[in-house]
Amino acid sequence: MSEYKLGTGLVDGKPTPLVLIAGKAYPLSDILADEAPESLEDVFAHWAETDALLTERAGAVSGDGLDPSTISFLTPLSNPRKVICIGTNYKDHLAEMKVGTPPEFPYAFMRPQTCLAAHGQEVPLPSGAKMNDWEAELGIVIGRKFGPGDQGDPLDAVAGYTVINDVSARDWIASRPFVGIDWIMQKSWDKFQPTGPWITPARFVTDPENLAIQLTVNGTVKQKSNTGQMIFGIAAILKHLSGMMTLEPGDIIATGTPAGVGFGRQPQEFLAAGDRVRVTIEGLGTLENQFV
Structure with missing residues (x-):
């Protein structure tokens, strides 16, 4: 089971859900492809299912990933209800x-x-x-x-x-x-x-x-x-x-x-x-x- 963290940052100028794995950040879509939610609000709205998918696929991530120090972060959740x-x-x-x-x-x-x-x-x-x-x-x-x-x-x-x-x-x-x-x-x-x-x-x-x-x-x-x-x-x-x-x-x-x-x-x-x-x-x- 690969450990991961979730955040949101600007990628190519667009707010993008991110997954941190082994010190590198990846757009959520790099891991979940077409099944990737568009925001972390959507991730947590379907948390059990999304967590299971991420746990299954995070260990197989490929590519170099982003250095977190180069990311312009946004708040992880931009519009929580409470x-x-x-x-x-x-x-x-x-x-x-x-x-x-x-x-x-x-x-x-x-x-x-x-x-x-x-x-x-x-x-x-x-x-x-x-x-x-x-x-x-x-x-x-x-x-x-x-x-x-x-x-x-x-x-x-x-x-x-x-x-x-x-x-x-x-x-x-x-x-x-x-x-x-x-x-x-x-x-x-x-x-x-x-x-x-x-x-x-x-x-x-x-x-x-x-x-x-x-x-x-x-x-x-x-x-x-x-x-x-x-x-x-x-x-x-x-x-x-x-x-x-x-x-x-x-x-x-x-x-x-x-x-x-x-x-x-x-x-x-x-x-x-x-x-x-x-x-x-x-x-x-x-x-x-x-x-x-």
């Missing part, structure tokens, strides 16, 4: 944010698709926010419908995992009004969720709750932890969300960030124009973006 984020979900992050009582259930919010940004893409810092912060996160990609009343194993609904930087404008924590945090103002700026460049199928991730996760700003390590620090694991997150809504193929779920965010530092640190942020998760790859 982008869901889990907050305050790492024990070490709760400590640095001075949250004394752990949450009773996964604390969630939603983002618009316009928050997505690709690996290598510049991320504009909004003029209306000054306390822009980084958050390294493990991302889940859903591979089948999983909703209220589903008694199956939640992990069977996971198609794969990816790398996320959940950027936050902390201004609306620092000056929180009586009615609470404005999550739109904090989280919904354009390109505030760089994601990718690859999605690693779940079958190739032995234990997603035991992965090293690290973030650097201009080469300096700011976050260094392990997904084992999560308060709510992947199954618990999916059970909670699916009790309210039907999760659908291609949905993206960010699972929370560990300690080391700028807001929790003394003195506090925030992103500035020109900063380069790299997020690396063990076995999944590295996501890098420059803020402008």
